[in-house]
Amino acid sequence: MPREKIDLEQDIEYLSILNEKGEIDEDLEPDMKDDLLLDLHRAMLFGRRFDERMLNLQRGGKMGTFAPIKGQEAAQLGAVACLEDKDWLVPSFRETAAEIWRGKRPKNILLAYAGFSEGGVIPKGINNLPAAIPVGTQTLHAAGIGYGIKFKGKKQVVMTFFGDGATSEGDFHEALNFAGVFNTPTIFVCQNNHWAISINRSRQSKSKTLAQKAIAYGIPGIQVDGNDVLAVYAAAKEAVERARNGEGPTFIECVTYRMSVHTTADDPKRYRSDEEVEKWEKRDPISRFQKYLKRKDLLSDEEIKEIESEIKDEIKKIVKGWEKKKKELEGRVEMFEGTFAELPAYLVEQKEEFESELPEKPEKPEDAKKQEAAEEDEEEAAEEAGEEGDDEDEKAEAEEEPEADEESEE
Numbered sequence: 001m002p003r004e005k006i007d008l009e010q011d012i013e014y015l016s017i018l019n020e021k022g023e024i025d026e027d028l029e030p031d032m033k034d035d036l037l038l039d040l041h042r043a044m045l046f047g048r049r050f051d052e053r054m055l056n057l058q059r060g061g062k063m064g065t066f067a068p069i070k071g072q073e074a075a076q077l078g079a080v081a082c083l084e085d086k087d088w089l090v091p092s093f094r095e096t097a098a099e100i101w102r103g104k105r106p107k108n109i110l111l112a113y114a115g116f117s118e119g120g121v122i123p124k125g126i127n128n129l130p131a132a133i134p135v136g137t138q139t140l141h142a143a144g145i146g147y148g149i150k151f152k153g154k155k156q157v158v159m160t161f162f163g164d165g166a167t168s169e170g171d172f173h174e175a176l177n178f179a180g181v182f183n184t185p186t187i188f189v190c191q192n193n194h195w196a197i198s199i200n201r202s203r204q205s206k207s208k209t210l211a212q213k214a215i216a217y218g219i220p221g222i223q224v225d226g227n228d229v230l231a232v233y234a235a236a237k238e239a240v241e242r243a244r245n246g247e248g249p250t251f252i253e254c255v256t257y258r259m260s261v262h263t264t265a266d267d268p269k270r271y272r273s274d275e276e277v278e279k280w281e282k283r284d285p286i287s288r289f290q291k292y293l294k295r296k297d298l299l300s301d302e303e304i305k306e307i308e309s310e311i312k313d314e315i316k317k318i319v320k321g322w323e324k325k326k327k328e329l330e331g332r333v334e335m336f337e338g339t340f341a342e343l344p345a346y347l348v349e350q351k352e353e354f355e356s357e358l359p360e361k362p363e364k365p366e367d368a369k370k371q372e373a374a375e376e377d378e379e380e381a382a383e384e385a386g387e388e389g390d391d392e393d394e395k396a397e398a399e400e401e402p403e404a405d406e407e408s409e410e
């Protein structure tokens with residue numbers, strides 16, 4: 001009849017490999033090919049610049065609200081870089097960079113945030129779920145997909161992302177419990193960015209770490225420096241390997257920071273200090289990774305400038321392609337389609353009211369309609385064949401109109 005400590009058979013580790021000065025613990029350095037390191041760097045930079053451009057478009061009234069990723073590039077990309085194409089990504093609303101890494105077209109991301117459901121289309125053959133807006137719900141989808149994979153005996157894994165706030169939702173606990181009991185190949189990646197809109201991490205949970213919640217569900221948990229892409233990659237790699245080998249789920253807490261607004265509808269100055277943001281700016285995931293790559297002689301300041309310029313051009317083309325598509329789609333009332341075979345009277349009334357407020361579109365001649373339909377077919381075929389079709393299209397557009405007027409959108 002003792003009273004003694006129970007051995008829970010697991011501890012919670014903290015993993016950091018690359019610090020903000022660009023110094024590295026060589027014993028922990030993950031084995032990554034140079035190409036992968038450079039691809040990750042480019043994707044992080046693209047994620048940052050695309051985010052800035054979206055903010056600019058939103059502030060200019062051209063796009064609706066969205067959730068910026070600034071500061072969280074390493075947490076997302078270090079983790080998805082461990083997935084294979086056949087695996088599943090189950091994102092929340094703040095995984096722009098991860099979704100692009102997994103093949104989502106940036107133009108479609110812009111379209112979705114401009115209110116067009118066409119933007120939600122996930123290219124064929126890509127196993128990404130649409131972004132979940134209800135906080136934490138996607139964790140259950142990932143547990144379920146993991147169960148499906150196991151049931152079918154496939155060698156796939158599923159990775160889901162969510163925030164610190166989501167750990168207070170029942171869904172999160174049900175998902176971890178289910179994944180633990182049924183040993184599903186699910187990797188739960190929490191981006192603890194310290195804020196759930198205006199609620200600080202300290203008010204989210206009294207637990208010292210979020211990672212330790214894994215213990216309650218009998219699954220491995222680890223806390224990593226989420227601004228250190230190498231640490232995130234190393235932890236995710238282990239988790240993916242375990243899942244693929246039938247050893248079940250893992251919970252990874254990435255400690256990071258939301259350097260920007262919660263969404264464009266938020267003013268963080270009302271609840272957090274500038275000093276706090278400045279402290280985290282010094283821990284920026286991109287600058288420390290660049291220091292590391294420079295030390296490894298994989299990147300120079302000159303090359304960074306070149307990549308920046310390529311990204312700028314790429315984003316310009318994407319925005320142009322998006323503006324063209326947006327013009328084509330404007331005036332559609334498709335939000336009323338897809339739920340009811342026959343619209344109930346109150347929706348018919350709303351649809352008519354909505355239509356009456358739309359600007360009149362001049363009726364197009366038959367030839368123009370046929371031409372458009374043919375172009376759409378071509379675009380779809382190109383989309384299925386990969387990104388090349390779009391690039392060609394955008395290249396041609398850029399040549400026609402070399403001056404993309406960024407300032408006009410400020």
Ligand SMILES: Cc1ncc(C[n+]2csc(CCOP(=O)(O)OP(=O)(O)O)c2C)c(N)n1
Pocket residue numbers: 094133134135162163164165166167193195196197258262
């Ligand atoms: C179930 C539910 N409740 C409330 C909201 C409103 N809401 C949107 S984001 C958010 C905070 C989420 O915080 P966190 O999980 O930390 O993710 P982050 O936004 O920091 O990425 C809230 C409360 C929602 N979308 N869904």
Ligand SMILES: [Mg+2]
Pocket residue numbers: 163164165191192193194195196197
């Ligand atoms: Mg958060």
